[in-house]
Amino acid sequence: MKVRVYFPGKVVNEPVIAQTILESKSLINILRATVDEHGGDMIIDIPEKDYTKIVNLLRSRGASVSMLEKPIILNEEKCINCGACISICPTKVFNYKEDKSISVDYERCIQCGLCINACPHQALMVHRKC
Amino acid sequence: MPKTLEEINRKIKEGNAVVVDAEEMSLIVEEKGLAKAAKEVDVVTTGTFGAMCSSGVFLNFGHSEEPIKMQRVWLNDVEAYTGIAAVDAYLGATQLSETKGFDYGGAHVIEDLLLGKEIELRAVSYGTDCYPKKSLKTKITLEYLNQAIMVNPRNAYQRYNVATNSSDKTLYTYMGTLLPNFGNATFSGAGALSPLCNDPDYETIGIGTKIFLGGGKGYVIGEGTQHNPKAGFGTLMVKGNLKEMSAEYLKPAIFHKYGVTLYVGIGVPIPVLNESIARKTAIKDADIVTNVLDYSVPKRDRPILRKVTYEELKSGLIEIQGKEVPTSSLSSYFIAKKIALELKNWLEKGNFLISAPLEKLPYDVVFKPMKEEIMRVKDVMLAPVITIKGGSSIREAANLIIEKNIDHLPVVSKENKILGILTSWDISKAVLGKYRFVDEIMTEKVITAELEESVESAAKKLQEHNISALPVVDKEQKVVGMITTSALSKLLIK
Numbered sequence: 139m140k141v142r143v144y145f146p147g148k149v150v151n152e153p154v155i156a157q158t159i160l161e162s163k164s165l166i167n168i169l170r171a172t173v174d175e176h177g178g179d180m181i182i183d184i185p186e187k188d189y190t191k192i193v194n195l196l197r198s199r200g201a202s203v204s205m206l207e208k209p210i211i212l213n214e215e216k217c218i219n220c221g222a223c224i225s226i227c228p229t230k231v232f233n234y235k236e237d238k239s240i241s242v243d244y245e246r247c248i249q250c251g252l253c254i255n256a257c258p259h260q261a262l263m264v265h266r267k268c
Numbered sequence: 269m270p271k272t273l274e275e276i277n278r279k280i281k282e283g284n285a286v287v288v289d290a291e292e293m294s295l296i297v298e299e300k301g302l303a304k305a306a307k308e309v310d311v312v313t314t315g316t317f318g319a320m321c322s323s324g325v326f327l328n329f330g331h332s333e334e335p336i337k338m339q340r341v342w343l344n345d346v347e348a349y350t351g352i353a354a355v356d357a358y359l360g361a362t363q364l365s366e367t368k369g370f371d372y373g374g375a376h377v378i379e380d381l382l383l384g385k386e387i388e389l390r391a392v393s394y395g396t397d398c399y400p401k402k403s404l405k406t407k408i409t410l411e412y413l414n415q416a417i418m419v420n421p422r423n424a425y426q427r428y429n430v431a432t433n434s435s436d437k438t439l440y441t442y443m444g445t446l447l448p449n450f451g452n453a454t455f456s457g458a459g460a461l462s463p464l465c466n467d468p469d470y471e472t473i474g475i476g477t478k479i480f481l482g483g484g485k486g487y488v489i490g491e492g493t494q495h496n497p498k499a500g501f502g503t504l505m506v507k508g509n510l511k512e513m514s515a516e517y518l519k520p521a522i523f524h525k526y527g528v529t530l531y532v533g534i535g536v537p538i539p540v541l542n543e544s545i546a547r548k549t550a551i552k553d554a555d556i557v558t559n560v561l562d563y564s565v566p567k568r569d570r571p572i573l574r575k576v577t578y579e580e581l582k583s584g585l586i587e588i589q590g591k592e593v594p595t596s597s598l599s600s601y602f603i604a605k606k607i608a609l610e611l612k613n614w615l616e617k618g619n620f621l622i623s624a625p626l627e628k629l630p631y632d633v634v635f636k637p638m639k640e641e642i643m644r645v646k647d648v649m650l651a652p653v654i655t656i657k658g659g660s661s662i663r664e665a666a667n668l669i670i671e672k673n674i675d676h677l678p679v680v681s682k683e684n685k686i687l688g689i690l691t692s693w694d695i696s697k698a699v700l701g702k703y704r705f706v707d708e709i710m711t712e713k714v715i716t717a718e719l720e721e722s723v724e725s726a727a728k729k730l731q732e733h734n735i736s737a738l739p740v741v742d743k744e745q746k747v748v749g750m751i752t753t754s755a756l757s758k759l760l761i762k
Contacts (some may be wrong), residue, residue: 189292218317218519218600222444224584225452225596234584238602256445258319258521258529259597 139186139192140169140206140248145178149200155182158195164188169248181206181248208265209247212240214263226256270542277621278311285310287537289462289608290549297550306546309617311622312425312538314463315480315607318456318599319521320532321442322422322493324360325510327486328414329389331355332406337399338391341378342366343408344520345388350397354399358419361520361530373528376521380742381410382515416510418482422449422492424534426464426502427558428456429596432588435564440525444598446563447614447627450588453560457576459553463536464502466549474625480535480611485513485620488536488629496635500557504629506534516605519525533603535611537621552690553578560588564726568637573659601614625692649740649749649757655680658687658707665690676737676750679710686739688712718750723759726751 145154150173159166167183173192184192193203210231219239223232230247253262279285286309293312297305327348327540329338337354340347347369348357361645367371379386391404392755410416431443439446444454459465466482467473475603486508495503517533541544556578573588581587581595599693656676665677669692679688688710698709716737717726728740730753740749 201454218598219602220318221597223596225454225594226447228446238600238605252445256523258444258523258531259519260522 139184139187140209140245141182141184141189142204142206142209142249143180143182143196143254144202145173145180146200147175147177150175150178152199154196154199154201158192161195162188162190162191166192166219169193170250173258181209206247206249206265208244209249210242210244210253211263211265212242212261213261217257218259220258222256222258223253223262225254228252236237269308270529272542273539273541273622273624276539278539279310280615280621281618281748283616283618285578285615287311287313287314287612289605290466290538291605291608294460294550297546302543302550304548306540306543307336309540311612312466312540313535313608313611313615314330314458314461314493315533315535315604315609315611316424316458316462316519316599317517317531317603318458319442319523319529319532319754320420320423321362321529322357323420323530323532324374325356325381326415326417326419327357327359329355329408329689330412330414332404334399334401334760335399335704336391337396337403337405338392338404341388341389341391343387343530344372344373344380345390345719346372346377348374350391352382360507362528364528368585368699370525370527373520373522375518375528375530378510378518378530379520379725381413381416381510382513382518384409384411396493399456400579403429410511413667417485417507418510418513418588419489419507420492420532421505421586422494422503423506423532423656424463424492424498424579425457426462426577428470428501430455430558430581430586431466431561431563432560432573432593433564434562434573437564439566440516442523442526442529443563444596445524452609453489453581453586453588453593455558455581455595456598457578458599458601459556459582460551461601461604461608462556463506463538464532465551465556466538467536468500468502468546468548470502470631471545471548472541472625473536476571476623476626476627477536478620478623479506479535479537480607480614481508481510481513482510482533483514483517484508484510485624486534488625491629491633493634495633497629497631497633499635501635502629504534510606516592518716531600533607535607537611537615537620537622552584559563560586562597566728578591585678618638643723643759644719645717645723645740647721647747648755649717649719649751650755651749651751653678653739655684656690656706657682660706662695662706662709663701666695669695676715676739676752678739678747678750679706680747683744686716686741686745687749689714689737689739714739714743719748723756725749727756730756 168179348359350357361375363374433446492503519531675688737752
């Protein structure tokens with residue numbers, strides 16, 4: 139399952155993820171990360187069974203964590219079902235349904251944001267909450 | 269047994285015409301055979317919904333109390349062309365707002381008009397005896413306009429090129445965002461549902477053909493600009509009354525870092541007069557071939573990387589130079605199909621008759637490149653050029669550079685084909701190392717110029733790669749000249 143982790147600037151110099159991996163003994167996969175002196179913003183993929191353990195470890199080190207349930211929002215009023223989002227997406231979130239309208243596989247999204255500007259009709263938004 | 273248009277229209281009026289969309293038609297022909305399909309089906313409907321930049325609306329605002337001869341006019345800060353009569357203007361879909369830039373343009377004004385929103389109208393003028401007013405600012409809505417006539421100079425391309433990008437940079441184009449290293453490929457057009465693909469010889473579509481345009485009825489008023497029938501790239505010029513249209517079938521779009529455009533919905537009914545027309549309307553995506561072009565080449569004639577069918581494009585993956593490349597459609601097949609079905613509905617209800625074209629669309633025209641005088645690389649390059657053969661010693665190279673007083677020395681094969689390039693800096697570097705042959709120290713990835721390339725394009729390459737010379741090669745990669753920054757600067761002073 140995918141989780142969004144946010145670090146405030148004061149813990150940027152600490153190996154938060156590495157310590158969490160060592161202590162939880164869980165395979166954490168970093169899908170996307172932006173880190174600078176102001177803080178860090180990460181999308182990680184973790185085994186579902188370790189969710190509580192990992193979240194507690196991350197929180198105890200000053201990170202805030204939220205589940206990525208609907209990482210991307212498709213505005214159906216604006217979407218014309220062209221498919222411009224399909225080939226731009228590195229994780230194959232978008233696809234055609236039988237009737238050639240667009241389906242969204244939310245599970246796959248890593249919030250890279252490439253599709254946002256590639257949509258000619260401004261129908262896509264990244265969901266950010268933390 | 270051929271049918272006449274009168275017979276078909278009579279059936280439409282009586283409410284018993286057999287109408288199918290182009291997708292269904294190919295299945296019917298496959299299932300029942302050509303003869304039976306031609307006999308049973310009266311009309312085939314087509315549809316397309318994609319970005320059609322060459323679109324816009326003629327507006328007549330009526331006269332202000334103190335009359336004005338509008339010299340320049342803006343609608344929500346988007347300028348419309350008013351080099352016509354006093355209160356007439358043409359609002360182009362791609363014109364950008366002077367205050368909002370890429371975020372709002374002519375296409376958005378068209379949408380706001382359709383949605384019944386108020387639009388700010390501003391105009392300025394020099395003032396005349398008959399039109400004394402010099403400036404004007406008011407609010408208008410579609411309802412208050414005398415006319416809002418959509419006239420689109422080029423719509424409904426028969427098919428369109430596929431865009432991809434071989435360079436290492438992301439490109440932002442009218443074909444959408446193109447990821448580096450063939451990261452994706454984009455295409456446009458509804459394929460087998462596209463109007464002109466179903467009547468490629470323009471037997472039924474011509475001047476005066478009544479069509480579905482933006483949710484209302486419209487007409488084909490001639491061939492579109494850049495109409496190129498022999499290459500299979502025919503286009504249509506269309507008109508219709510904006511007041512009868514719907515925002516559902518006219519949608520503004522923003523192509524990131526490119527600009528604004530309008531998605532236009534067009535549907536054309538094709539009367540099945542005979543078996544030949546039935547055969548053409550049974551076209552499938554697999555029968556429609558187009559070209560995959562490399563948009564990273566900033567030239568008019570971009571290289572064709574391969575041919576591809578719409579069936580392959582719609583599969584979501586095509587192969588380009590050994591790489592699996594994901595494809596995306598920029599036009600909406602979903603809405604194209606909806607248009608074909610809506611048009612079918614109109615015909616079945618008997619309130620839309622098919623008009624015979626008054627005149628055929630031209631088939632004997634070509635789409636010519638722009639006439640311009642450009643300076644080409646072959647006109648300004650230095651030639652003959654001093655080169656050195658691969659396998660020569662560094663000492664020989666050093667001698668040549670000093671003797672001939674040059675800075676760049678292309679390394680070539682026996683056949684004079686480019687292998688690499690040496691600069692005096694490379695030679696100095698070699699002195700510090702234990703190198704013996706030119707091949708060991710030359711730069712192998714040489715940026716070259718072509719004979720027919722424009723000097724401007726060569727100059728851009730020099731600047732982009734921060735280099736001072738480009739070997740000029742012919743089609744066989746043989747070195748035939750040299751372009752240098754010092755030679756180019758001399759050109760300017762001359």
